[in-house]
Amino acid sequence: MEIEVLEGVFDANEIIAKENRTLLDGRGAFMVNLMASPGAGKTSFIMRTLEGISGEIKPAVIEGDIAGKVDSERIAEIGVAAIQINTGGSCHLEARQVNTALNHLDLDGVQLVIIENVGNLVCPAEFKLGEDLKVMILSVAEGHDKPLKYPLMFSESDVLIVNKIDLIPHTDFDMAFLEDTVRKMNPSVEIFKISCRTGVGVDAWIDWLKNRVKAS
Numbered sequence: 001m002e003i004e005v006l007e008g009v010f011d012a013n014e015i016i017a018k019e020n021r022t023l024l025d026g027r028g029a030f031m032v033n034l035m036a037s038p039g040a041g042k043t044s045f046i047m048r049t050l051e052g053i054s055g056e057i058k059p060a061v062i063e064g065d066i067a068g069k070v071d072s073e074r075i076a077e078i079g080v081a082a083i084q085i086n087t088g089g090s091c092h093l094e095a096r097q098v099n100t101a102l103n104h105l106d107l108d109g110v111q112l113v114i115i116e117n118v119g120n121l122v123c124p125a126e127f128k129l130g131e132d133l134k135v136m137i138l139s140v141a142e143g144h145d146k147p148l149k150y151p152l153m154f155s156e157s158d159v160l161i162v163n164k165i166d167l168i169p170h171t172d173f174d175m176a177f178l179e180d181t182v183r184k185m186n187p188s189v190e191i192f193k194i195s196c197r198t199g200v201g202v203d204a205w206i207d208w209l210k211n212r213v214k215a216s
């Protein structure tokens with residue numbers, strides 16, 4: 001019985017995710033669903049990305065958190081349209097919340113919508129939002145074994161960002177093990193190794209993203 005209820009929830013979510021897709025297609029906008037644990041560097045990564053595309057691609061940001069509006073305020077401070085969704089306890093965003101946010105944002109001329117999902121390595125991977133691209137971040141302090149423990153997000157993501165590589169000398173992080181494990185689960189995944197602190201590796205991601213957005 002419980003399984004039927006869950007399937008109903010996923011089906012209903014998927015219908016609205018398709019509506020989001022239609023809404024964005026009508027405007028020629030590309031949408032990224034960014035997922036990671038709390039503290040992996042999602043907001044820092046968004047700030048670096050906004051800096052990298054500045055003057056070329058017009059962005060808007062949807063911030064998902066259980067509570068508070070710290071992150072959307074950080075984005076708005078640099079003059080980018082941002083809207084905060086508070087899930088009030090839920091560990092992931094759902095398509096209907098993104099739909100509400102899209103309808104509240106001024107999408108005039110916007111080419112790229114970035115969603116910062118709620119910090120969690122499990123639930124966000126289960127809910128489609130109508131995105132073009134699923135991007136996940138793993139920060140090195142979390143450990144190279146995480147794909148073995150949280151396989152869904154690693155196998156569902158189109159892009160894996162390995163962040164905080166500046167901290168590698170202080171950890172036992174095994175990059176070769178990580179890459180090998182992830183590629184076995186997800187052969188087509190794009191992997192970028194970066195530091196949002198120092199900026200190392202960010203340019204390769206920005207170039208790749210710009211091509212994807214322009215090709216869409």
Ligand SMILES: Nc1nc2c(ncn2[C@@H]2O[C@H](COP(=O)(O)OP(=O)(O)O)[C@@H](O)[C@H]2O)c(=O)[nH]1
Pocket residue numbers: 036037038039040041042043044045119163164165166167194195196197198
């Ligand atoms: N050393 C280091 N710290 C980082 C890096 N990226 C983010 N941080 C720090 O990690 C913490 C969490 O970052 P934040 O972007 O808020 O993560 P979020 O919770 O995933 O949005 C902050 O103190 C950031 O300054 C990085 O590449 N290297």
Ligand SMILES: [Mg+2]
Pocket residue numbers: 042043044071116
């Ligand atoms: Mg954040």
